[in-house]
Amino acid sequence: EVQLVQSGADVKKPGESLRISCKASGYTFISYWITWVRQMPGKGLEWMGRIDPSDSYTDYSPSFQGHVTISVDKSITTAYLQWSSLRASDTAIYYCARMYSNGWPIDSWGQGTLVTVSS
Amino acid sequence: EIVLTQSPGTLSLSPGERATLSCRASQSMSSSYLAWYQQKRGQSPRLIISGASNRATGIPDRFSGTGSGTDFTLTISRLEPDDFALYFCQQYGVSPFTFGPGTAVDIK
Numbered sequence: 001e002v003q004l005v006q007s008g009a010d011v012k013k014p015g016e017s018l019r020i021s022c023k024a025s026g027y028t029f030i031s032y033w034i035t036w037v038r039q040m041p042g043k044g045l046e047w048m049g050r051i052d053p054s055d056s057y058t059d060y061s062p063s064f065q066g067h068v069t070i071s072v073d074k075s076i077t078t079a080y081l082q083w084s085s086l087r088a089s090d091t092a093i094y095y096c097a098r099m100y101s102n103g104w105p106i107d108s109w110g111q112g113t114l115v116t117v118s119s
Numbered sequence: 120e121i122v123l124t125q126s127p128g129t130l131s132l133s134p135g136e137r138a139t140l141s142c143r144a145s146q147s148m149s150s151s152y153l154a155w156y157q158q159k160r161g162q163s164p165r166l167i168i169s170g171a172s173n174r175a176t177g178i179p180d181r182f183s184g185t186g187s188g189t190d191f192t193l194t195i196s197r198l199e200p201d202d203f204a205l206y207f208c209q210q211y212g213v214s215p216f217t218f219g220p221g222t223a224v225d226i227k
Contacts, residue, residue, distance in 0.1 A: 035216070037164075037218075044219070044220045045156075045158075045207050045209075046218065047215050047216045049215075059214050061215035062120070063215075095164070099211065102211075103151065104211065105154040105211050106154070106156070107166055109164055109165070110163065
């Protein structure tokens with residue numbers, strides 16, 4: 001069974017750093033991209049970017065480029081989304097998800113990680 | 120960037136009725152790369168349609184997708200209580216793989 005299990009909710013202050021994780025199991029990790037999707041409170045889905053775990057190639061939405069970093073650790077089949085300096089506007093649920101490659105839809109989603117940024 | 124627009128924003132219907140949801144792209148795109156996702160309150164999204172018209176595994180046949188070019192439609196033939204949710208379209212052919220803003224199907 002394909003599973004993407006995300007780290008738990010976190011509360012941070014503006015300016016702090018954060019890394020959230022997404023542990024994949026039940027499939028060949030390097031065969032599928034991991035993508036991250038943001039959902040702000042009461043809002044829609046926003047595609048942030050993706051990584052190819054086979055070579056760590058990343059592709060970011062212009063809306064998120066430079067503010068977040070996506071990475072993987074193949075040895076533990078885990079993907080990460082990190083911020084070096086959080087803003088209050090980063091408060092959202094973040095989903096990791098997998099897609100086979102370009103031209104394939106997202107076919108499996110993590111449970112989401114709620115990040116709250118508040119002073 | 121391909122911008123997706125969904126209409127209506129909210130659809131208020133009764134169980135048993137037909138739901139028709141629209142997704143319009145800012146530029147012509149291949150229908151091969153248009154998906155629909157369902158999101159119930161407090162849950163992660165779920166893939167229901169890919170390639171504009173292909174139902175995902177386990178999705179009942181009351182869900183159907185059509186369209187090409189810039190105009191795509193998700194139809195739920197007879198709404199069941201479990202279908203009242205948010206629906207998002209997404210294009211996954213050209214990065215960034217943008218989502219539409221969603222249509223909420225709620226109980227009238």
